Amino acid sequence: MDKEAITKIRNDFPILKQKINGNRLAYLDNAATMQMPVPILHKINSFYQTSYANVHRSVDTLGFNATKQYEEARGKVASFINAADANEIIFTSGCTDSLNLVAATYGEQNIHEQDEIVLTIMEHHSNLLPWQQLAKRKGAILKYIDLTESQTLDLDDVKKKITAKTKIVAIAHASNILGMMNPIEEVIKIAHQVEAVVVVDGAQAVSHFPIDVQKLDADFYAFSGHKMLAPTGIGVLYGKKNLLNQMPPYRFGGEMIGNVTKYNATWADLPQKFEAGTPNIIGAIGLGYAIDYLHEIGMNRIQTYENELSKYLMQKIEKLDFVAIYGPKENHTGVFSFNLKNIHPHDVATALDMQGIEVRAGHHCAQPLMRRLGVESTVRASLSFYNNKEDIDQLIAGISETEEFFNGTK
């Protein structure tokens, strides 16, 4: 993408023109949540003003049209990740909810004593705790795939940890800390050889590169809308139809039933079986608008441009000898976790904030990984397609100023 294209995109995000603490805003916390562009806001506004109604309930015109748009959004999600069938798309409240759904239904049904659940050491707590707690309930065994010396996923360890006893493998598509994509296609192949089911956490993947769940052969794929321009409170669980069909419902209530008698009930077909109660209608429709917006730019173009930005950032930050960077140096994604020598990440984040640079500091909901890296927390700057080189220059200058402020070097 050229400068003109980026400027045009940035004009859709008025928040980027704000000053923060008197300085130009460099919004570099996209891994936490992404900003919403004006065209999506307008469409959401217009939906509320002209088309709002509950879905799947009434036969009136408004209700019918709202239902149509809600189901169209499901179709957009299906094609966005290349699912074979829109009924394999379950709307949830977020990635966390999606992962809990799988653990509470598929996991509850299929995990028994002494079965093995394999995770990676880099998992976000939302793809770790549901499995850890399930394993505790069932007396199952939890195993963690480790990192290589260059802090990528250790494929040899994958082959060691996945055994004939493995029933579930849970893995992030892209790390929210280490700035890399996992070789999930290979992991899935290995897992399928022992007939384990693979749950992929796609939270950090969806707005950054094209996704094809069929090509990956993922059994489950979870993500959140708010990390891809949509509102908060909407998420997606993709599941293979044969698996979803076998699973018991997650929650009980309206719209998820076939027939209810005083002492018994049958369940609706997919996807309604997993969508009890009034869903997040505007969230789902907003997610559809977000997908339209991403498609207009093009996921391949987004990936190419973000790669360019990541390379630029890596080149610059690598030169700062007082900065430790986590994760691999090659093929880095737009997520950069780092620490400044002798300065606590929270102090760094406050100093960067004073300079208009919004980053995150903390353990990023991955305490086992932090322990593995031998740190308590890190600073994290994360890119998206609306960032530009100016943002990166501002970050690098800000880091140097911070170093000078606290350590008084230079």
Added chain:
Amino acid sequence: MGLNNLRTLYQALVLDHASHPRNKKEMKEATAMQTVHNPSCGDTVNIFVKVQNEKIVDVSFTGSGCTISQASASMLTQSVKDKSVSEALEMTKIFSDLAIGKEHTSDEIEKLGDAAVLTQVMQFPARIKCATISWWALEQALLKKG
């Protein structure tokens, strides 16, 4: 750049306490100990107190964290040493009150001693917790002991 603002938070005294923390050690003969975590960042502060005849005869801390949390714990230990339990509890109340936006007179704030410097943290809402957790730990430790 906006880093001049930072000086109001990271004053020389604060930086000094953070890099040379006072009374940072475990206390075997403590009469009470309390740990407080800041779950958003993983910081931990453990406060140890030794109370005799309603007086804090010794106080120390361990743990790890940012400049603010370390300096705050260090300053706290200096400020409350040799104070009566009720005086120290009054100090914890003043600090916690300021943290939630309640006003106190400058006379009252002065009771905090050196630790009063850290009330500047109230201008940085995202960091208030860093400064406050050690005071919470102290309060709980003091209320704990029989």
